[in-house]
Amino acid sequence: MVVDLGFTEAVGTRRGRQFLRCPSRGLAEIGIDCARVEHVILTHFHYDHVGNYALFPRAVFYVQDDEMAFYTGRYANQPAFRHSVEVDDIVALVRYNYEGRLVFVDGDQEIVPGICVHKVGGHTAGMQVVSVHTREGRAVVASDASHYYHNFEKNVPFMVLHDLPGIVPRLYPPARLGRAARPHHPRTRSAGAGAAAPGRGGHRGPGLGPGALTPARPQCTLRHRGLRGSGGDPASATPQGRSHPVPSQTRGVPALYRRLEERILARDQLGASQVFYDLVRAGRPLPELLRETVRIHGPYTHVPYHQRLDQGFVRFVNNDHCLLSARTSLRLPAFLPSELHYLPMAQTIWYVPTGLDPWNQLLGKMPGHYARRTYHPLPDAPPPPPQVHWPDQEPRFLDGPYEERLNTWLTLVERGQVLEAYRVFLGLFAERRRRPQLLAHLAFAGLIDVQDRMLYNRSYTTGHKAYRARATIELGEAVGWERAHPILYAGVPDMAVGPRWYSAYEMACQVSWTRLAEEEARPASSLDPSPPGPPEARLLANRTPLTRRERRRLLQALTEAHEPDYIEEITALLRRGKDPLQLVDTLQVAAARILLEVGQPGNFSMPQHGYEYTNTLRWFFDTFAHPLRLRLLYVAGSFVNQCAWWVRHTPGNGAADARPPRGATDLAPQELLRRLDAAMVALRPAESVAWTRAYLKAGYDRKPLLTTLALGAVKQGNDPHNQEIGLCLLEDYLRSTAPDRDVLLLACAQHTAGHVKYGDPLECYRRFMEAFGLSAPLA
Numbered sequence: 001m002v003v004d005l006g007f008t009e010a011v012g013t014r015r016g017r018q019f020l021r022c023p024s025r026g027l028a029e030i031g032i033d034c035a036r037v038e039h040v041i042l043t044h045f046h047y048d049h050v051g052n053y054a055l056f057p058r059a060v061f062y063v064q065d066d067e068m069a070f071y072t073g074r075y076a077n078q079p080a081f082r083h084s085v086e087v088d089d090i091v092a093l094v095r096y097n098y099e100g101r102l103v104f105v106d107g108d109q110e111i112v113p114g115i116c117v118h119k120v121g122g123h124t125a126g127m128q129v130v131s132v133h134t135r136e137g138r139a140v141v142a143s144d145a146s147h148y149y150h151n152f153e154k155n156v157p158f159m160v161l162h163d164l165p166g167i168v169p170r171l172y173p174p175a176r177l178g179r180a181a182r183p184h185h186p187r188t189r190s191a192g193a194g195a196a197a198p199g200r201g202g203h204r205g206p207g208l209g210p211g212a213l214t215p216a217r218p219q220c221t222l223r224h225r226g227l228r229g230s231g232g233d234p235a236s237a238t239p240q241g242r243s244h245p246v247p248s249q250t251r252g253v254p255a256l257y258r259r260l261e262e263r264i265l266a267r268d269q270l271g272a273s274q275v276f277y278d279l280v281r282a283g284r285p286l287p288e289l290l291r292e293t294v295r296i297h298g299p300y301t302h303v304p305y306h307q308r309l310d311q312g313f314v315r316f317v318n319n320d321h322c323l324l325s326a327r328t329s330l331r332l333p334a335f336l337p338s339e340l341h342y343l344p345m346a347q348t349i350w351y352v353p354t355g356l357d358p359w360n361q362l363l364g365k366m367p368g369h370y371a372r373r374t375y376h377p378l379p380d381a382p383p384p385p386p387q388v389h390w391p392d393q394e395p396r397f398l399d400g401p402y403e404e405r406l407n408t409w410l411t412l413v414e415r416g417q418v419l420e421a422y423r424v425f426l427g428l429f430a431e432r433r434r435r436p437q438l439l440a441h442l443a444f445a446g447l448i449d450v451q452d453r454m455l456y457n458r459s460y461t462t463g464h465k466a467y468r469a470r471a472t473i474e475l476g477e478a479v480g481w482e483r484a485h486p487i488l489y490a491g492v493p494d495m496a497v498g499p500r501w502y503s504a505y506e507m508a509c510q511v512s513w514t515r516l517a518e519e520e521a522r523p524a525s526s527l528d529p530s531p532p533g534p535p536e537a538r539l540l541a542n543r544t545p546l547t548r549r550e551r552r553r554l555l556q557a558l559t560e561a562h563e564p565d566y567i568e569e570i571t572a573l574l575r576r577g578k579d580p581l582q583l584v585d586t587l588q589v590a591a592a593r594i595l596l597e598v599g600q601p602g603n604f605s606m607p608q609h610g611y612e613y614t615n616t617l618r619w620f621f622d623t624f625a626h627p628l629r630l631r632l633l634y635v636a637g638s639f640v641n642q643c644a645w646w647v648r649h650t651p652g653n654g655a656a657d658a659r660p661p662r663g664a665t666d667l668a669p670q671e672l673l674r675r676l677d678a679a680m681v682a683l684r685p686a687e688s689v690a691w692t693r694a695y696l697k698a699g700y701d702r703k704p705l706l707t708t709l710a711l712g713a714v715k716q717g718n719d720p721h722n723q724e725i726g727l728c729l730l731e732d733y734l735r736s737t738a739p740d741r742d743v744l745l746l747a748c749a750q751h752t753a754g755h756v757k758y759g760d761p762l763e764c765y766r767r768f769m770e771a772f773g774l775s776a777p778l779a
Helices: 011-016 023-028 065-071 087-098 149-153 166-169 252-264 269-281 286-300 321-333 343-353 358-361 400-417 418-429 432-447 463-478 485-491 504-515 537-541 547-561 564-574 580-595 606-623 629-648 670-682 685-698 704-713 721-735 743-755 763-772
Strands: 039-041 062-063 102-105 109-112 115-119 128-134 135-139 307-310 313-316
Touching: 039 109, 039 704, 062 065, 062 087, 062 115, 065 102, 087 102, 087 149, 087 307, 102 721, 128 358, 135 537, 149 580, 252 269, 252 343, 269 286, 269 343, 269 763, 286 321, 286 343, 286 463, 286 485, 286 537, 321 343, 321 463, 321 485, 321 704, 321 721, 343 432, 343 704, 343 763, 400 418, 400 432, 418 432, 418 485, 432 463, 432 606, 463 485, 463 606, 485 721, 504 629, 547 629, 564 580, 564 629, 580 606, 580 685, 580 721, 580 743, 606 721, 670 685, 670 704, 670 743, 685 704, 704 721, 704 743, 721 743
Parallel strands: 039 062, 062 102
Antiparallel strands: 109 115, 115 128, 128 135, 307 313
16 A cells, blocks of 8 residues: 655656655665555645656555545636646546546545545645554554644644635644644655655756756747737647637647648648648647647658668668657757747658658658658659558457566567567557556667667667657657557557667676676576576665766776776676666766767767667666666667767767857856857857857856757757757756766757758748747747
8 A cells, every 4th residue: 555656756856846766766675566556545636646656557546536526627727726736647547537547535434454544625625644553553644734843833724725724623633533644844755655765866956946947748838929828738728818728629620630641641841830830829739739740650650671782782771750759849848938839849740741651762762851862753743652561450469477478579579570569569558557567668679679880880770769669658658548559550560670689688688697696696508597587686776876986987988998898897886786877877978978079960870879879778767667777788888889989980070179269258148048059050069069168167057058959959950860869968967967967968069060951950940930920039
């Protein structure tokens, strides 16, 4: 039984709250697996009590009737009440009700023998406390019944309440139920479940206090001539003068989506963009726009294989970037001014018509982003339509234990049985309570698929399946899994499309068994059976921070030494109890340093993907408690080390002179940011890095700098990498524990200004600004 769930790290960062640990970690340290918890009591619906519901896939949730009625009723949107909840949390609980995972209580009720809930109200409409029978009598988990001793000692209720007459008689005298718990103190409260012990604190960098930027579902306040935003979710954008949101079934919206599909499949960037502008003016929410866009392009963005033999040459066939661009549309708005929240989505709509069927594009059979040099249209003949290479499928349901069926799916992926693997995945996905485990394995399947060499290769995967899996998961969460089938279809089948490279991961497995296992558990010969569990499992609890010397040695092994130096360093650090997250953050610093060594636009491909892989790995550690995640440190180490040698041995690279300009320290912060923005737009990478370094050296507030860097990334179109890599670096800057994490911001400026551009990269940005009557924003 778990009482209350705390808030998520993303929500805590956005609200300026200290995040001590995830409930899953705290519970794990006392021997409780969140995935096996069957009962969760929610005392009330405030954001700091319900945020981690997704960690408990098997649980049913006990709530008071009045709590659900109030927060789905007419007054929940009032500022006095809206401030204390996250709308996504309430929506998730409503979905759980339809899935049969909510148990409603009206008043007092025994949940399991010895544990009862009691409705007290006051703080919220359906506030409940929990009483537990113990050997010493009844103890009360009072939650927010009182926040400070001052509240009940001085007869002064806490200021956040629903019903003052309802709260006073229940607190004064103190609750009648028994020995009350200590008051909840909101400034020191852990962000975990009630059972979680205090853990390590989150990291907050200079200038990032309350209100700091964090990747989250965007909030829209789009202003367009006769339109204005309400300041809430994109779904709430309303025509001027209205006092209520645009209805979900706005007249003409289905026709607009049909028109959008027609223009995308016709490869009409201008026409698709115009329809998108109309959908924004109609107040359509961003998750809906994302779902429909993925639905349209999903059938046409798969490839039959990621390699071809052309005239005896091995050639690479690109992975779809439409899905990855959609992910940036979901996350980048959190870094942007409110009037530009839809600009990343505009860049996605601009790109998608050019990204269809890359297989036939590279064969010269149809136009698009990948056919700039291969497609030659026939006179008076329309271009051929995009082809569906992998048709959608119905689920296949297997028998047997879940873990065995999960392994069957991964085996089908490894064998390249694309459609059968996809069908089995859909069958597993139907088991709602096991979805977190399945989604973790989906991301894992992508993360282990990375090539083992770069120099002189043109056929490579560069971690794209991992990025596609992450985009699938984040977009599915955003639109709601019950409506996310188009997203699964767009993202899941590609995991099994060949070729598949597992040699780097095989190396990691061998290191796990021969170096990380205890001496007695190591193999005596190659004929020994596989170990029954991860030999490195005990090291998942490592929490010792890296010393400065250890970080320096690891960075040197990653960027300057040959294999196996980085393998030896990672192994030694894990065996000394070092925190895996700090190893990931050091890998990111190494990858960012390599980006700063790139000297020509066309040379970013390998190192930018090296960074994106470390970003995806950090997200994986933060999102899933996958038992094999430590092995991925070695895969990432291999990736980063290869990038370092690729950059070193590819002509045209080397760090440019990016020292702060003379007199920069005398400039005001807004002027420094203005010059940085101008340098990025002018595609001058060394100058962009120099102005970023000058701003950092001056010690100014980081938040405006992050906004400026995000603006620089989102202005540049015609290739989703412009937004993807910038987003990755900004996301990681906010959560990194590395003392030299500023290098991520320098690398962001370098990549945005330096990465190769196609056509007019600012065309989409200019058209968006003109369509909505916007002027260039100030950071």
